[in-house]
Amino acid sequence: MDSQIKHIHQQLVDQQITCTALVQEKLNLLQENTHNTVNSLLDKTALALAVKVDTKIKNGEKIGLLEGIPFGVKDVYMLQGTNTTASSNLLKNYKSPFTATAIQKLLDAGAIPIVKENCDSFGHGSSSENTIFGAVKNALNPALVAGGSSGGSAVNVAKNFTIFSIGGDTGGSIRQPAGYNKIYGLKPTYGRISRYGLMAYASSTDCVGPLAKSIEDIRIILNVMSGKDAKDQTSITSKEIDEKAISNNTVKTIGYFKNFIESDAIDADVKADFLTSIEKIKATGIKVKALDFFKSDILVSTYYTLAMAETASNLSRLDGTNYGNRIEAENLIETYAVTRSENFSEETKRRIVGGNQVLSQGFSDEIYLKGLALRDQISTNFDKDFKEVDIILSPVTPSAPPKIGESLKDPHAMYLSDAYTVGFSLAQLPTLTIPQGTVTGLQITAAKNNEEIILKFANFLKETI
Known part of the structure; x- marks a missing residue:
């Protein structure tokens, strides 16, 4: 598909459509949709911004490429004056006092936010079922999960409710729902886009990234959001x-x-489709090399050890005192306990308890420090691999999306569904999901700061497989 952003931009410039009509159309679709993708509509703000774009066009003023383009925001990003709930009971009435850097850059470019999107609470999940707003339903089959944690963002793009959406990826939370809903989803190099204003899950792997229906739209959005930010010391300078x-x-x-x-976990159809894609690539003259890597269960256990430890630390501030839905009890300690136990989802509590355990005395040396050492080994392994190959290609998931409800019954199976995404997160590498090659697409991964080569290869695969 050609760039929707460029197509709509030209329609606006030629006055074939008005920005107000475009935004209203998308708001209506979001209002009517039955996929549980919406946490809150930003209708008043969006329509006011649309009027300003229409006025500029009528006055003969130039508009930027993103100006007037409606987009969605995963509900873990601060957007001043809007409810920012993280799909949690604890923050159901919380209003953002400021705007995240990545979202502000889009606003500065003229893009119009129209919806805060449903997701797994605090990003804790791979199915977008762990949410107070109801499970997000897959865009292609509403009986199936949408993937997570950026499920609402992926479905809104897939159903054309938004032109693009901004998700968050910690261990696959953009790439996996993009694959489940047959769209593009990019996890950039860690730090390429500022995390300031993104509610922290696991700070060492959290990434801001776009979901869209074309490679060109991914490129446009990435360029706008990228860059060093004084408010985020982990952010980096990058080339447009x-x-x-x-x-x-x-x-x-x-x-x-x-x-x-060769894993026993991979579905036969996913394996066969992936190997077929490899053969098609070989037929073009590109060399293909089979690589050795850590077993998927080691990747999953390493990722969740570190991610749970970091989320336990990051969420310790949410006790009802400064943030959130406070529940009073007999004393202060009981108030903290009741507020957190009643307001956090079961999955969030599971991750906090697990994180506190691996950080506790007697466990931290044996478990947490071992996880840090394994992460270093994983990064070293990737450094070696990228001396031999330009790109690493992999399935996004080992199997097709499950039915709604199945993941909630078996959290372990949900964790294992991340087996093919978390390794790239631990090494902080850029990775793009494309909607081709297997039932949940393919991942294209390159060395750090090599998003350009990923997008090149994605364009190549569009015509190859």
Whole structure:
């Protein structure tokens, strides 16, 4: 699909449509939808911004490429004056006092936020079922999960309720729902986009990223949001990606992990489709190399050890004193306990308890420090791999999306569904989901700060598989 952003921009400039009519159309679709993608509509603000865009056009003023383009925001981002709930009971009435840097950059470019989107509470989940707003339903089959935690963002894009959406990816939370709903979803290099104003889950792997229906739209949004931010010390300076730079493929060698494909966990259809894609790539003259990597259960256990430890620390501030829905009890300690136990979801409580355990005396040396050491080994392994190959290709998930309700019955199975995404998160690498190659798409991964080569190869695969 060609760029929706460019197509709509031209329609606005040529006055074939008005921005007000466009925004109202999307608001109506969001209002009527039955996929549980909406936490709150930003109708008044959105329509007021749309009027300003229409006025500029009528006055003959130029508008920017993103100006007037309606987009969605996962409900873990601060957007001043809006409810920012993280799909949790604890923050159901919380209003943002400021705006996240990534969202502000889009606002500065003229894009119009129209919806705060449903997600797993605090990003804790891989299905978008752990939410007070009801499980998000898959765009292609509403009996199936939408994926998570950015499920509402992915479905809104897939159903054309938004032109693009901004999700958050900690261990696969953009890439997996993008795959489940057959769209593009990018987890950039860690730090390429500022995390300031994103509610922290696991600070060492949290990434801001776009979901869209075309590679070109991903490129446009990435360029706008990227850059060093004084408010985020982990943010980095990055080079803008030119449209012409991603038109011609320069990839000579790709790799894939043997153990991902030989695993007992992978569905036969996913395995067969992936190997078919590999053969099609080989037929173009590109060299394919089978790589050795850590077993998927080691990746999952390492990721969840560190992620749970970090979320236990990050969420310790949410006790009803400064933030959230306070429940009074007999004394202060009981008030903290009741507020947290009554307001956090079962999955969030599970992760906090697990995180506090691995950080506790007697466990931290044996478990947490071992997890840190394994993360370093994983990064070193990737450094070695990218000396041999330009790109690593992998399935997004080992199986098709499950039915709604199944993941809640088996949290362990939900964690294992992240087996093919968390390794790239631990190494802080850029990874793009494309809606081709298997039932839940393919992941294209490159070395740090190499988003350009990923987008090049995605364009190449669009015509190849």
